[in-house]
Amino acid sequence: AMDPVRVLVTGAAGQIGYALVPMVARGAMLGPDQPVILHMLDIPPAAEALEGVKMELIDAAFPLLKGVVATTDVVAACTGVNVAVMVGGFPRKEGMERKDVMSKNVSIYKSQASALEKHAAANCKVLVVANPANTNALILKEFAPSIPEKNITCLTRLDHNRALGQISERLKVHVSDVRNVIIWGNHSSTQYPDVSHATVKTQGGEKPARELVANVEWLQGEFIQTVQQRGAAIIKARKLSSALSAASSACDHIRDWVLGTPEGTWVSMGVYSDGSYNVPAGLIYSFPVTCRDGEWSIVQGLTIDEFSRKKLDATAEELTEEKALAYSCLS
Numbered sequence: 453a454m455d456p457v458r459v460l461v462t463g464a465a466g467q468i469g470y471a472l473v474p475m476v477a478r479g480a481m482l483g484p485d486q487p488v489i490l491h492m493l494d495i496p497p498a499a500e501a502l503e504g505v506k507m508e509l510i511d512a513a514f515p516l517l518k519g520v521v522a523t524t525d526v527v528a529a530c531t532g533v534n535v536a537v538m539v540g541g542f543p544r545k546e547g548m549e550r551k552d553v554m555s556k557n558v559s560i561y562k563s564q565a566s567a568l569e570k571h572a573a574a575n576c577k578v579l580v581v582a583n584p585a586n587t588n589a590l591i592l593k594e595f596a597p598s599i600p601e602k603n604i605t606c607l608t609r610l611d612h613n614r615a616l617g618q619i620s621e622r623l624k625v626h627v628s629d630v631r632n633v634i635i636w637g638n639h640s641s642t643q644y645p646d647v648s649h650a651t652v653k654t655q656g657g658e659k660p661a662r663e664l665v666a667n668v669e670w671l672q673g674e675f676i677q678t679v680q681q682r683g684a685a686i687i688k689a690r691k692l693s694s695a696l697s698a699a700s701s702a703c704d705h706i707r708d709w710v711l712g713t714p715e716g717t718w719v720s721m722g723v724y725s726d727g728s729y730n731v732p733a734g735l736i737y738s739f740p741v742t743c744r745d746g747e748w749s750i751v752q753g754l755t756i757d758e759f760s761r762k763k764l765d766a767t768a769e770e771l772t773e774e775k776a777l778a779y780s781c782l783s
């Protein structure tokens with residue numbers, strides 16, 4: 453029998469946490485044969501709700517779930533974890549300055565970085581979901597210098613999946629027949645959903661999505677805006693932000709990272725930039741990646757046209773500003 457993998461979910465008493473923990477316990481993140489032990493962290497005001505989630509996990513009698521740790525103690529939460537999904541954070545409330553929200557999250561991610569560095573299992577893989585996701589991941593990386601930078605990522609898979617969904621709806625094809633869209637940059641409204649290299653499986657073979665859509669205006673306009681603004685559209689409709697789709701995408705992100713991407717398919721992940729595609733090194737930026745043997749690598753050699761170049765640069769610029777703002781919160 454396989455040893456259980458310990459999966460940390462922070463902010464586990466929140467909306468995304470509530471959707472995510474049963475998915476992990478059912479094997480959607482690490483596969484249908486992989487036993488798991490869930491570590492759930494939240495803050496004291498949410499301790500009772502967190503205990504309720506633990507009760508429900510017990511009541512669901514998941515065969516793969518070998519244990520549950522529900523705690524408000526960061527050290528207990530981080531000890532021995534192999535995968536850490538960081539969903540907890542400080543939300544932006546009405547009337548709050550960007551800098552104030554940043555400053556709260558910088559201090560949370562700084563202290564959780566230290567706890568992970570000291571207590572997580574060697575080679576722990578980290579996924580930051582909480583906003584500002586790219587910059588929280590960057591802070592986590594800076595304050596956990598002994599965790600390899602390859603192990604620290606942020607979630608843009610939800611945006612990636614949203615882009616697949618929009619192409620599938622437009623062409624009336626199944627979403628699993630669409631692949632290789634790209635989300636470049638920040639998980640924010642400056643992200644660039646790019647279909648330049650996307651393909652669609654048809655009866656006549658694989659065709660470029662651009663050719664099938666055959667409407668550059670839509671692809672460069674409404675499509676991009678719909679993906680960029682999808683989070684806001686969900687809030688408007690549900691009066692709550694995306695939760696099940698965020699949880700499902702977090703599972704996709706970790707699953708592909710650990711178990712590998714299918715041959716010929718790439719996915720989008722926020723990773724530490726090495727300067728590929730002339731994106732400034734030292735940002736956590738979303739790139740197209742393939743994964744193998746538990747490691748991601750940035751897909752190289754894609755052509756970037758002038759339209760795309762501007763979009764890649766604009767979202768990089770925003771991330772550079774966010775990085776400066778985060779650093780100004782440290783002093």
Ligand code: NAX
Nearest residue numbers: 463465466467468494498540541581582583585607610698
């Ligand atoms: P909720 O407010 O429902 O849940 C957040 C939970 O985190 C709460 O239970 C809160 O008590 C807890 N928390 C706060 N500070 C904490 C700390 N220091 N340690 C541990 N837990 C802490 O928000 P939810 O809708 O679940 O969203 C969570 C985060 O995901 C938000 O930051 C949100 O902006 C972000 N999102 C990111 C997405 C992405 O694609 N990267 C998409 C969905 C989502 O909007």
